[in-house]
Amino acid sequence: MSRSLTVGLDGSRVCAEAVRWAAGEASRRCLTLKLVQVWDIRPDVHTPLVGRDTEYDRPGWSPRAVASRVRDAHPGLEVVTGYVCGDPVETLCDIARKEGLLVLGSRGLGAVAGFALGSVSLSVVAHASRPVVLVRAPMESAGPSGPPSPERPAATMA
Template identity: 40%
Template sequence: MLRPIVVGLDGSRESLTAADWAAREALLRGRPLRLVHAWEGLPSDAADLPELEVPRHWAWRILRTAMDRLHEKYPQVPLSGDQIARPAADALVTATAESELLVLGSRAFSGIGGFMAGSVASATVAHAERPVVLVRADRTAEDEHLPDAAGLPSTVTPYRAVVVGLDPAHSCEELLAFAFESAALHTAPLRVLHTWQLPYIPVSAEAKARRALRGTAVRRLDRVLGPWREKYPSVELHAMTEEGRPAQRLLEVTKDAGLLVVGRRIRPAVLGTRTGPVTHAVVHHARCPVAVVPHE
């Protein structure tokens, strides 16, 4: 049975945009689409209280309206919806265990609500066992493609590039698998970015150290990418080794990208969960969708 693409739905503009993005992705990947709306409500022994009728009605309406709209726009995509009586983060994390990927709506870091300004998405991204894709409210199907010859938005031009941030010093198989597969599915170029920084050394030694570090970075990246070049020969690959802070360089490289892929190391429970500073920064500031891929 095919794993579905799951969307966390809360009725916001962000989550509806995420549902559209997920439907297009489901179409490309040949996957079913599952909408999940989490609403705690009250215990079952209070289920007949009249004051629950209105919130229950609106909770169901959020799900039903979204399903009707998506079925009309993407009739080829197998679609299902579930209302789960659990806290949102718990429901979404549980849903990812049986999903291909989870898609959430997000806002830029502003502190005014929405998934990414609160604890729901942060907890979901930090605990999810499968990739989580975060999509901004202003994202359209045209934004996934390059402009046409006249510079106008289009849905029939080639897809924009997929970008993945990589540290070859750590395990990155899951990260590269997701990035290469996404690029192949969209027939999009793949930019693999590895950044390095010059340590504090005397000025007189900087030029020599810079050449050495750049050469080491290039060799490391080429060694990691070698098997993937052979596995995905049709993917147009751009290996990039650049000096600078990882988050800053990733944000610069993704200004015209269609998808940014970053990793989250899976940590033992005793150490807690965190997304890491680079992932945290790009999740809040990148304009394109961001895929956070858990890895060892």
């Protein structure tokens, strides 16, 4: 098993909480933190549904930008980044099979859009052969996402 913890990045507010949780866990366990962004080459059907509850910030959510913020918050933590092209569910399931532990935000699009289109995170949990941690954003997370902080959001092992 790999001595790493991998986070799937999607640029959503709840993803910020997943990064915070994963960085804290990786630091405590002396693991490498891998930040991966999966690019789906199919037409983007989600963009019209992005609203205030998701508040995507694409440039600020590149794996390199997130890695920089994590390194600032967790000096000494080894952080590696990657981009993968493919179907998000299939790719993340493959990552979960190969890596030590996969961490995802519980919802990227929000409740209504996620229900209508299907949730990547729930699909990954349903199909992954290894454990996946889903991290929820706290209820008071109404502000924009920011750099990782020491606070630990709620996490669910699936």
